[in-house]
Amino acid sequence: MDLTIRNGTLATATETMRCDIGVSGEKIVAIAERLPVGKRDIDAEGRYVLPGGIDSHCHIEQLSGMGIMSADDFYSGTVSAAFGGTTTIVPFAAQHRGTSVTTTVADYHERARTKAVVDYGFHLIIGDPTEKVLSDELPAAIRGGITSFKVYMTYPKWRLEDYQLLEIMSVAEREGALVMVHAENDDMIRWLAKRLIERGHGAPRFHGVAHSPLAEAEATNRIIMLSRLLGAPVLIVHVSSPEATNTIRAAQTLGARIYAETCPQYLVLSAQDMDKPGVEGAKWCCSPPLRDKAAQQAIWSGLANGTFQVYSSDHAPYKFDKTAKIPRGGETTFKEMANGIPGIEMRLPILFSEGVLKKRLTINQFVALGATNHARMYGLYPRKGTIAIGSDADIAIWNPEIEKRIDYSMMHDAVGYTPYEGHVYRGWPEIVLSRGRVVVEGKDLKAARGSGQYLARGVPAPVAAGPAMIDGPARKLKELING
Secondary structure (H helix, E strand, C coil): CCEEEEEEEEECCCCEEEEEEEEECCEEEEEECCCCCCCEEEECCCCEEEECEEEEEECCCCECCCCCECCCCHHHHHHHHHHCCEEEEEEEEEECCCCCHHHHHHHHHHHHHCCCCCEECCEEEECCCCHHHHHHHHHHHHHCCCCEEEEECCCCCCECCHHHHHHHHHHHHHHCCEEEEECCCHHHHHHHHHHHHHCCCCCCHHHHHHCCHHHHHHHHHHHHHHHHHHCCCEEECCCCCHHHHHHHHHHHHHCCCEEEEECCHHHHCCHHHHCCCCCHHHHHCCCCCCCCHHHHHHHHHHHHHCCCCEECCCECCCCCCCCCCCCCHHHCCCCCCCCCCCCCCCHHHHHHHHHHCCCCCCHHHHHHHHHHHHHHHCCCCCCCCCCCCCCECCEEEEEEEEEEECCHHHCCCCCCCCCCCCCEEEEEEEEEEECCEEEEECCEECCCCCCCCECCCCCCCCCCCCCCCCCHHHHHHHHHHHC
């Protein structure tokens, strides 16, 4: 065999065992209690041998709705991912109004192909669901392996009306794709923000006031009802509040085809982080915003009880300067700041340290939330997301004893700061493999620019929190519409 990993503790989403792993070419070819030494042999004694992580929600080399380009391109973004134990990313190809899906997809392929160091796919962001997009371009993109797309219920340049959301969900349900939803009530946010700004409350901490948890909860409930009307599955992304979490859990209990995602910032950061002098708090402004300690506990509970099927970074990297985060310098209000924080490299170390080592989650839940469920949810399983014979040799070897105090100098992104500065986390990947090749070893990058491959994805197979079913009204409605 080309490579063996011996004496480690292998963990998948369902099993934990002490065994050896053999790799030939790009694939895992053997898993056994004992294997002979390969051409290269890695001794993983005292380490966890885990599937490479999958980050299915990150913004890389993307122009925002405000016209701001993210700080990371496909090189720095994928390098940062690899050092955090992630071997597959699925960022967004963002269709802006007045542009075609076909052109958008071609543009993002060109951006990624010469830069990415790990494998990647794309979701679409649908910003302009014209008749041509719905009837021709979306189905073509799905056939080309982009089997999921995101829609927004807020932001002026992205927000879609309920009618448009129904049209998109109808296409997705018919074509076997999955719709991801940013759920916040735009009118509630705009109304609150206008009055806060008028009264001189423009500091970053008021971003959290304007983006009330009730705005998230209302939009979450509304998209659930739209989903149930059609019997179409949706995944609600970056959930931050107890109200939204409880609404999702209730729908899942009823058997609705509702899935959910959360992110590291909602586990370890809080609204207090935005309360800094001047505009410094903008470094912690994201949407939905950071909440309080009670919200953190609700999100941890949702990870443990299966309300959340996937855990992603929502890496939205903007430099802290006038080109991005603070366009008017110290005079910038929270409404003018670029929303989003970096986190692609910190995603898995935070979950390992705060989840596994603090006994909030098992190692198997860690693997499911960080890799396996993403692969299933987005049509990549079993090629990605697990350690099994025939799967790609995407493997991260974790040392649970390494402890690091976070400093931006440790990061590999191009943002210029980290919102986790000064935090201490234990448990880090030491060696990371992508398709059998070592891409990270210790502090060294071993992968060449452009060596990552595009992944055309299959039909999503969502991981249910409970027994999924199609609502009776939806079934009758389908019979009427299709009959």
